[in-house]
Amino acid sequence: MVGIIWLCAFVAEGEVIARRAFGRHALMTRAWLGAVIGLVMAMWLPTLCAFAMRFTVAAQWTALGLGAAIAAAVYLGLKPRRVLPGDDAPPWLATLAVVLPLLIVGAYLQYTHNLRPVDGAYYVGQSTYSDINLHMSIVTGLRNASFPAEYILLPGTRLCYPFLVDAMSSSMYMLGTDLSVSLWLPGIVMMALTFLGYACLVWRIGHKAWMVVLCTLLLFVNGGFGFFDMFDMVLRDPSRFINIFTGYYQTPTNLPDLNLRWSNILVDMLVPQRTFLAGWTVLMPALYLLLGATRSQRRLEFVATGLLAGCMLMINTHAFLALGLASAGFMFWQLWQATREVKQAGARADEARARRRKLLVNYLIYGGIAVVMALPQVLIWTINQASEGGFLKFHFNWVNNDGGLIDEYFWFWIKNIGPVALFIIPALLDSRGEQRMIAVGAFTIFAVAEFIVFQPNIYDNNKLHYVWYLLMLPVTVRYLERLWQALRAAKLRGIALLMAGFMCCAFVSGTLTIAREWISNYQLYxxxxxxxxxxxxxxxxxxxxxxxxxxxxxxxxxxxxxxxxxxxxxxxxxxxxxxxxxxxxxxxxxxxxxxxxxxxxxxxxxxxxxxxxxxxxxxxxxxxxxxxxxxxxxxxxxxxxxxxxxxxxxxx
CATH class of the missing domain: 3.40.50 (Rossmann fold)
Structure with missing residues (x-):
């Protein structure tokens, strides 16, 4: 219980900071940002204290006190800000309609898949059967550890894996929380913040309630055309249908034998990969704040985004990298547009140059803060891991290239992503204004992920591809809206049936995968x-x-x-x-x-x-x-x- 109170206290400190730092935002947005800030402090501050006093119980309470001091300094140091109108956040009804069902599924899976006790044994699910053991070794192994900590799986080797989310669970565990609760409770909180965060991000981009619902479902119930392969096998052998729900990784979103590799984000990423979940918990507000900063060009918003980004490297390296690549794409597009304005400004060219200069300075401040904060993390942790080998190598075409094309290039993406993939390139070409900027940032991520591997496991580049996907979804859905309006204006028959087919193809594979994970049950210990x-x-x-x-x-x-x-x-x-x-x-x-x-x-x-x-x-x-x-x-x-x-x- 003490560990849960400790975590809630950090969240409360984050809410105090958000109340003052993000006072312009509506209640829902401010509460979401505050909770994320609280979790970031719960991950980072005990770790920083551990360098001076080991990762002890005393370090946990010292960190909480340090967080209170930071919250007080921000609250007293910043002036109150006027709250913006309510449209700063998505409508409550639309948000609840999509976030609540996803959270119910996510919470159930977090509980059942993270050391569920049964008659003295521990059970997990299919997706956590492997990865949870690594995370548990970090959670239990950090107790009273000196810092920088070592792998208990390989003593003498510095722990370079992004461990901060496990350190937060370790803090709760040391303060008396049951091991399983210290895993699934933060997991549920982070899933809620991730779902809500993406809803807020889509609202900021598209400002339409239906778009919030559709994009959020397309992201977290993702799945491609793999169900056609599964149904084809079932038609030839009906007994194969039950295998989807009982076999080990026999779902239509993750079947390497058929080159189906676009794993469902909800059950195959957010549930088992705790660092990925923590990374997305912070990535969503970072993207949200960055998009706001690109619109307003207020320096404080760039500073806030830089501070949040600088904390991300040892939370999840791929999320940090994806944010950096997207930011580079945003900056390139905005500078290019600003340069065009200078050329077209005529007598007002000096004003246009001043705007371009301000734009560049804001990006440099944002990037500079993030880099300065990330550099010590690189020197203490990341560089040791990278020096072991297997990092940063050229490899084209992700997992579809094994000495040559397994599937034709575009077909690989279409069959894995599903019907949305058919419209991503047209949406890119059709996009204008901010939509084009977002698309350029997204495809900056995609281009790098398609040519460079950042870890020994090539498959892990999907953590970059997923950020490309989440950014392109609002752009693509806006394009689909315009296409739908054009078809309706042409009074074509059967477009409702066409939409129903799109929805079916978009969600069948993901739904089957989630259903299989819901019933999975394996004894781990x-x-x-x-x-x-x-x-x-x-x-x-x-x-x-x-x-x-x-x-x-x-x-x-x-x-x-x-x-x-x-x-x-x-x-x-x-x-x-x-x-x-x-x-x-x-x-x-x-x-x-x-x-x-x-x-x-x-x-x-x-x-x-x-x-x-x-x-x-x-x-x-x-x-x-x-x-x-x-x-x-x-x-x-x-x-x-x-x-x-x-x-x-x-x-x-």
Whole structure:
């Protein structure tokens, strides 16, 4: 309960800041911006305090006090601002009509997919079966950690993965919140802010209630024409239909065998990928504020956007990069337009030059703030990860290029995105004014994502493509509106049926994917593992090193937060980390503990953890291990042996 109160206090501080900093905005918008600011402070301030006092309980309360001081300074330092008319925010009815159903689905999935306790065991869903283990290892492993923290999956290696959202959950966990609640409660809050944020963004762009509803649904219930492939298989074999809902990743939005790769954002991104969710929580207000700044050219709005952008790198690197690329596109378009105005201004050319100069200075201030804030993050964290290799390489055509085209270029995007894809290019060409600026920013992201890979996993460039998509949706829907009006004016028959077909094709694949995720249910950790880890957490040395297998669902790291000789390559490889030696040494210690006694000393191994997973991974002789080291704990298939002198001494 204390951890929940702590989080609510940060949100309250954010609301105080927003009340003064964004006083021009309507209540809904201001409340949304304030909640986001509160979460950003809850992620960042304890981390900053941890550099001076480790990631301790004291650091959490110090951070909360620091947040209160910041809120007071902003409230007292800024003058009150007049509230704008109510049209600054989307209509309540339209907003609730789209946000509430999405939030109900999202909240249910957050609860059921993040360590749902059942008879002493922990269950998750299909989409979280893998990634949640990494996030849990960070949440439990950050307790009392010195900063910069290390991977507990690879001790001695600095934690370079964007960890701030997991640090926020770790703060709640340290303050007494149940581990599962510390995962799903912030997840629900961030999903609500993401849904509401996109609704506000679309309203700012299009200013139409129906557009808010349609664009929000097209973004979060996304899916392409994959359902045609699925139905074709069902027609040939009716038993395949049930496989959509029971098979492991057999949905029409994520089936690599058929080159269906446009995963549903709601269930395959926001639920399992916590850093992606946190990134979008902050990305939506950053884009919202940036668009407002491009209209008003008020310097304070550019400053506010720069401050928010500067916090994003270690929340989600892809969101930070996407925002930067979109901003570059916006700036290019506005400067180009301003230059044209200078040429056409005639006698008033000096005024046009002054406007262009102000425009450039505002963008430089915004970008300068973001870069100055991001640079320490790069030097402390990102550069260490990038130096390991596998980053920044040329690769054209995302996952559709595996030594050549798998699908024809445009068909790949059409079949994955669905009917919306047919109108994106026409919408780009037809756009004018601000719509063209948004499209240029969006396609700046797309162009870079199509030619450069920023991580070892090529597929992860979808995190850039999705931002291109969310920006192009309002532009494309506005184009569809004009097309619809032209068809109605021509009094063509059957256009209502055409619209119904569009809606059906746009939402069937996404709906099937969400339905499959809704009913998915997998045991991640058995009751035996949970009980064993409760004992480990209460009795093992806080800085103990465990020798375990390389399974992705490693109970020692995820539930007890203890260091491993080497964690799962499933995570380490895609973080660009070199773990080959540690993995080999772990296998050597399991299979020949006598001949590799020096390795136990080298890695400082305190305990050997043996379960059926280790027995299946290695040709180990457990009777030999039992003769060398005393049994520290045993339950079911789990045996834990005390190796080091200090571990044996702690046995009493």
């Amino acid at each position: 058995s009751a035996t593992e949970v009980s064993a880890m409760e004992y480990v957490d209460d009795n093992a040395l806080d800085d103990a090193v465990f020798l375990t297998g390389g399974q992705h669902n490693n109970a020692v790291a995820s539930l007890a937060g203890r260091k491993l000789v080497c964690g799962s390559g499933t995570f380490l490889y895609f973080h660009g980390l070199n773990y080959a030696q540690q993995e080999s040494d772990a296998a050597s210690m399991f299979t020949d503990p006598v001949g590799n006694a020096a390795l136990f000393e080298q890695y400082g191994v305190d305990y050997i953890y043996i379960s059926n997973q280790e027995r299946s991974q290695y040709a180990l002789d457990e009777s030999l291990i039992a003769s060398l080291y005393p049994l520290w704990y045993s339950l079911g298939d789990i045996n834990i042996y005390a190796v080091s002198e200090r571990a044996q001494a702690a046995m009493g």
